[in-house]
Amino acid sequence: MSSKAQPAVWRMRIADGWAGSWRWLALASAAVVVTWVLLERGLQNGTTNAVVLAAFVVAAALTKSRPLAIALFATPGLLVAQRVGLGGGDLSVSDAALVAAFGTALLLGERPYSAPLRWLLALNLVYQFATLFTVIVNPYPLNTIEWFHAWMLVSGGLIVGWALGAAGYARLALSLLVWTACVIAISTIATAVVQLMQGDTGPAAPVWPWPMHKNFVGTVTAFAAIVTYVNPDWVGWTRGWSRVALFVLGVAAVASQSRQALIGLIAAVVFVVLRRSASKRSRLVLLLLIPAGWLVVSMVIEQVESQNQHNSVFQRLEWFREVYHFWRDSPVFGHGLRYWYVEGNLPYQPPQAELEVIASAGVVGLIAFVVMWIGAFIVLWRIDPRYGTLAIAVLLSRIVQAQFDLFWVAVQVSVPFVIAGICLGAMARDERASPDRPPAGRRxxxxxxxxxxxxxxxxxxxxxxxxxxxxxxx
Known part of the structure; x- marks a missing residue:
């Protein structure tokens, strides 16, 4: 090789090395920043900090051989709603885990995205564009932060799930989610048993491994129960294991006495039964949900007959009235995302999805919100039912549950979209392995x-x- 050619060769080698190294530098920098935040300014629990640091160290060590190791290690964290102190902010562990997983998925995930995923991302972009008007009209910091946060919960969740599914980690990722939910379920059942021994028949809200609200427990266990009930053949779980997990998760959902979560679970199971052939097993599970439906109806009837103006039924009716009158002051673009943190506005988040969106982003935001959800169901309905059934079921459970409770809550929005993304990624991976299959997005x-x-x-x-x-x- 001539002396004149050597500098050119070295420049090519340096360029090639940098092309692959910048991703690792970005991941290493993100890991350092997140670890510093968690240890110096974050959670006060020393045990939790040690576990988080150990997980990041192991994930970083495995990243070279397992490019999505950080995303996999972040998957159980998606179910942790505890807050991380960041300069007085309201960031949850679930948000932090989603951001870490999203960065990994964006840098190291499979390309190109499938047509169904691109459609879902575009539908979310329509909603984000519509809510951009309320960000401009109502200029305050939390409004802008929540605009990015909402995009991360939907599109970020889809991209994380897609990357895991397309890389062949669908079974592992779903198993991590279900195992974590089973830990929460076992703690909930133990709490319910202790309460019953003390004569307390109220909702079970466990304090281990972290303090949880009954609606959070009900929603998380309902999501995991739907996954185990559908039990897609491409996941590869044994029928016995999935049945045991479904029983534990179902009992925990009932013990939480979260009415909205149980209604969402019932809606998802009914959908799955109707879409599948009406097998004996499907009819049996549907019959087992009758006690859950009876529990919901009886609790509502009891609260209505009590005429207690401070119980959840009458309190929600009062909130609906107040939010409606508040929305009329700014009907087109709303009062801004997270307006309830701004002094002078209503000091609470509306406990209903469409009501929250119309008060926050006005009629413009509500139209885009409805378009996003209807479009998502149409896209997922048109894909192969082996993958689309689970994706539709978890999203249906979420939107039904949100008709009776808060919608823009970190765990309860990101997890169903991550599961939907896993389904789309697994489908695309199987289609690449079997070229004779129909193109993605065609049922x-x-x-x-x-x-x-x-x-x-x-x-x-x-x-x-x-x-x-x-x-x-x-």
Whole structure:
């Protein structure tokens, strides 16, 4: 090699090395910053800090061989609603875990995104554009911060789930979510048993491994119960394990006495039963939900008959009236995201999804919100039911639950979108492995022998393929 060519070769090697190294430098810098925040200014629990630091160290060590190790280690953290002190901010552990996972997924995740994922991201972008008007009209810091936060909960969750599913970590990621929810469920059941022994029949809200509200417990266990009930064949869980997990999670959801979570769970199971063939197992699970429905109805009737103006039913009716009158002062663009933190406004978050959006972002934001959700269901309905059923079920559970409770809450928004993203990523990975499948975003025809999935009325794929080969040979 001539002396003139050597500098050019070295410049090419340096460029190639930097092309791969900048990602690792970015990840290392993010890990350092997050660790410093958590240890110096974050959680006060020393044990929690040690666990968080150990997780980051292990994840960083595994990142070279497992590019999405940080995203995987952050997955259980998505279910932790405890707050992290950041300059007086209101950041949760779930938010911090989602940001860490999002950075990893954005830098190291699979490309290109599938058509269904791009559609969902575009629908969320429509909502973000509509709420940008309220950010401009109501200029205060929390309004701008929440605008980015809302995008992260939806689009960030989808991208994190997609990266995990497309990289082949769908089973592991869903298992981590379900295992963490089972820990919460076991703690909830233990709390309920102790309360019953003391004569207390009220809601079970555990304080271990961290203090939790009954509605948080009910929602998280309901999400995990839906995953174990659907139990997609591409996850690979055994039927026995999924049934045990479903029982534990279902009991915990009932013990929490979270009415809105139980209603969301019932809606999701009914949807799955109607979309699947009405098997004996599906009918049995549907019958088992009757006691949960009875519990919800009886609690509401009891509160209405009590005529106690301070119980949850009458209090919500009063809140609805107040929020309606408050919205009329700024009907088009609303009062701003997180307006309840601004002095002089209503000091509480509206306990209903559409009411919260219209008060925060006005009619413009509400229209975009409805478009985003209807569009998401249409996109997911058109994909292969093996993947779309679970994605629709968790999102349906969330939007139904939010008709009776707060909507923009970190864990309760990000987790269902992460699960939906995992479904889309797993589908895209399987389609790449089987080029003869229909393109992503095009629903497979539900024809018996051609479908190959007995749960949708089809014959086993092996017999269908053999029959076709015999016909072709003849």
């Amino acid at each position: 497979r025809p539900r024809v018996g022998a051609a479908d190959g999935d007995p749960r949708y009325g089809g014959a086993p794929a092996g017999r269908a393929t053999a029959a076709i080969e015999q016909v072709e040979a003849a």
